[in-house]
Amino acid sequence: MNIGEIAKRAGVSRSTVSYALSGKRSVSEETRRKIQRVIDELGYRPNASARALANGRTSTIGLVFPPAGNHYTGMQLDFIGSVVEAAAAFDYDVLLSPSGVDSDRSFQRLLGERRVDGAILMEIRLEDDRAAHLAELDFPAVAIGRTAHPERGWWVGLDHTALTAACVHHLADLGHRRIAFVNRPEQLLRTGYESAHRGLDGFTKAAAERGLTVRTYCCGDDAASGQACLARILHDDPATTALVTLNEAALGGLYRGLAQAGRHVPRDFSVTGVVAGRWAETVTPQLTAADVPAEELGRLAVDLLVERLDHPDAPPRHHLLTPPISLRASTGPCTAS
Template sequence: MNIGEIAKRAGVSRSTVSYALSAKRPVSEDTRRKIQRVVDELGYQPNASARALANGRTNTIGLVFPPAGNHYTGMQLDFIGSVTEAAAAYDYDVLLSPSGMDSDRSFQRLLGERRVDGAILMEIRLEDDRLDHLTAVGFPSVAIGRTAHPEGSWWVGLDHTALAAACVHHLADLGHRRIAFVNRPGQLLRAGYESAHRGLEGFTKAAAERGLTVRTYCSGDDAASGLACLERILHEDPATTALVTLNEAALGGIYRGLAQAGRHVPRDFSVTGVVASRWAETVTPQLTAADVPAEEMGRLAVELLVKRLDHPDTPARYHLLAPPISLRASTAPAGITPADPAPDPGAPTNP
């Protein structure tokens, strides 16, 4: 069932069918109706490949999401879901590409073979060869994340520095003096992952400002690693009374470790960090945290990309988000310890 078949049955030429369906040139009401009836009868839909070949657009966007370690985090799921739905609203399909690097086979296919009109990249690194490559060849893309030099490129990101700092200030305000930081896996930090770097930086700087004693750790993206990490924390400094984490997958293990160590959250130990709200609300006690607005970020990324595709010469745009800390149930004023009487924490922690 191709356009020629429709044309034949409607007794017109192929081009007339094309114009009748696209309305790019006027077609008489009579023939339009005739064509439409044949189209409806046969359930004709134009072939996407042919259309893409002819007008140079696939109406597809690529979603590049490297497998961080061996599995995916809940946040990635939220991005995938929201990007897909937002794209559908603009009549774009989403092609997944599980590629980590520039040289990746799958990545090359997306670009070189022109499978997509534009791309959204996740899990950005401070120095990201994929983005460099895309910028170099002028391929329309939007990053979910921000490189070290984001000027002139399109992205939607989270202000990890500010968020981690906000967590530190929140804990410091509550009187905590010895706190730990649980980062994403060391391998990702070394690879230069933005969230891991900026989060660590924000944490360190804010802790220094407040004169806190800190230790920083990396944990694998799973519960067992989180548990092991927490055990190290308590072993290396048993006086630690709070921690900040960026690693939502490790959270379950952290909580378990605290329970096993007999530290009650939040009475004996406060936990906070930057995680998707779904997770923060799933654990018990619910996590006081900066909620990652994954849905919004996915939607914004699609909007930026669509804008960029529709107006190729628009100057670069971006969104830097810094959601507030949602007060839930995992933080409390530091207990009175011999060395460190708790200062007045001010307003009560939780509503």
């Protein structure tokens, strides 16, 4: 069931079979058909490892994402799905690597053992040792998110700064003066997680610009934390009338906390933020939010990576997306005196 067997049965040499399959040299129509018939009969498919060894390309891309400890959000899921599908369209397989940092064994496997032709990095940090390491090796990679030095890299990302700022302006326009920001967990912020940082930045600056009174919080990635966080918000400043969140997983808990505190959304309290559209439509009332276009991000990341693989010397490219805020049902005019 290898190429030699095909060659023997078709009465040609191994190289002829190879050329017939790859089309890199001309093969007469007759022998091509003869070879094809044998291949169809035996159901032959060339061995991926041998091919990878011979031509130096694995036809596989690595998707590097942090370990599940802090479990995945719906957005990440959509993203993984779209990456896999987009890669399949280019005949690439996707290898998953649960690596948080440069030194991970899994990360070393991908790179050192040449299991993949290129990589897509999720959950980027402002100072990301994985990204830095890859850049240093000139290894083809595309980041999801911008590091602190975005100009030299290949990446796709959301403009979290602009998105949270847009949320603030939306709330300010509705008359809200005292608002809270619910970020991802503190550990992520501390380690320089990009969206947490830039989101916080955009929020803070826009709030200052509009002269708002704000408080910012970090919140665990689960409903219970969201509920506790909301209790804290109302305890710290009962006059708070709105919040902006990046934390998809906590959203259900935030809503529950509001209900528990007797605040009706959106009559007494407005909620908005940056979350996946599908998720925003799941909660009641449906969330007015900047919808994270996870599928598009995944597709674009694959497009960029494939381009980089096909043209090793191409100059860095990137896509910065700023999806608009979708008005749904969770924000309304401020009714506080």
